[in-house]
Amino acid sequence: MKITNALNLPQPFVDAATGDHRHVDKRYGATAILNGTREAILQRRHDDEITGDVADMVWAIFGTAVHGILEQGSESSSQIKENKLVVDLPNGYQLSGVFDLYDDATGTVTDYKTASVWKIKFGCREDWKPKAGTGQFDDWRKQTLIYCWMLRQIGFDARRGEIVALLKDHSKTKAKFNKHPPLPVWQIGWDFAAEDFAAIEAWIMEKFEEIDRCEQLPDEELPLCTEAERWARAGKYAVMKPGRKSAIRLYDSEEDAQARAEREGKGCYVQHRPGIDPKCMDYCSACEFCTYWQQAYGKEA
Numbered sequence: 073m074k075i076t077n078a079l080n081l082p083q084p085f086v087d088a089a090t091g092d093h094r095h096v097d098k099r100y101g102a103t104a105i106l107n108g109t110r111e112a113i114l115q116r117r118h119d120d121e122i123t124g125d126v127a128d129m130v131w132a133i134f135g136t137a138v139h140g141i142l143e144q145g146s147e148s149s150s151q152i153k154e155n156k157l158v159v160d161l162p163n164g165y166q167l168s169g170v171f172d173l174y175d176d177a178t179g180t181v182t183d184y185k186t187a188s189v190w191k192i193k194f195g196c197r198e199d200w201k202p203k204a205g206t207g208q209f210d211d212w213r214k215q216t217l218i219y220c221w222m223l224r225q226i227g228f229d230a231r232r233g234e235i236v237a238l239l240k241d242h243s244k245t246k247a248k249f250n251k252h253p254p255l256p257v258w259q260i261g262w263d264f265a266a267e268d269f270a271a272i273e274a275w276i277m278e279k280f281e282e283i284d285r286c287e288q289l290p291d292e293e294l295p296l297c298t299e300a301e302r303w304a305r306a307g308k309y310a311v312m313k314p315g316r317k318s319a320i321r322l323y324d325s326e327e328d329a330q331a332r333a334e335r336e337g338k339g340c341y342v343q344h345r346p347g348i349d350p351k352c353m354d355y356c357s358a359c360e361f362c363t364y365w366q367q368a369y370g371k372e373a
């Protein structure tokens with residue numbers, strides 16, 4: 073990635089944003105494969121052309137700084153810190169990953185995250201315990217499961233994943249009214265069973281088969297990232313009342329919205345709100361090379 077510095081921030085910011093990451097042929101990281109195959113390949117293929125500004129990368133720098141500080145702490149005799157693993161796969165590719173902490177006494181892989189309070193709010197009940205069925209923490213679960221699977225490949229009995237999330241936009245005042253979690257740090261964990269390891273192994277093999285099939289394809293023929301990978305939010309039908317800015321209610325179906333508007337009367341009408349892909353819009357560094365983004369969100373769209 074080419075780094076720009078529009079605000080002329082001090083050089084250490086530029087150095088931190090530049091990092092020393094280099095792509096290695098036929099090797100993909102655990103975090104890269106959690107993205108869509110199209111995104112993973114476009115990022116690698118266009119690495120020299122993708123531009124990012126230091127000012128836009130401060131949260132990534134903050135995350136790196138947090139990892140750096142926590143890495144300096146001392147570990148117990150059963151703990152291993154910040155270790156890079158590389159696992160050979162049957163199709164000639166390699167999976168790499170760097171976990172933050174592994175405790176062999178409990179078989180637990182811990183990963184530190186700098187996250188927004190919103191990530192926690194969307195996935196929790198009022199008591200700040202995870203709410204079932206939201207899928208809000210599936211990415212974190214999958215990442216720690218991959219690390220456990222990798223550790224198991226080299227003989228460790230890794231069987232639990234944990235995330236320690238540092239909430240960068242936490243407000244003490246909001247926490248007093250239970251609008252934010254009580255503290256600026258939040259934890260979640262999962263115990264993994266044999267079927268979880270079988271499922272993730274099958275998923276990893278399939279993912280690398282797909283990468284192998286797709287690496288030679290031109291950009292426009294790469295399989296489109298799935299809705300989940302694009303964090304897609306479906307379009308809605310809003311029932312609107314004249315003179316009021318916000319919707320009376322949002323509906324998934326146009327028919328339901330029309331019926332409600334008719335029941336309300338008083339000039340109520342239905343407004344279609346198109347679906348969006350937040351990942352494509354704001355969080356995919358390869359978006360300018362993606363035909364889907366060009367058509368949906370590019371300058372011509």
Ligand code: SF4
Nearest residue numbers: 111297352356362365
């Ligand atoms: S812009 Fe969206 S669809 Fe295209 S590569 Fe990025 S995440 Fe995938």
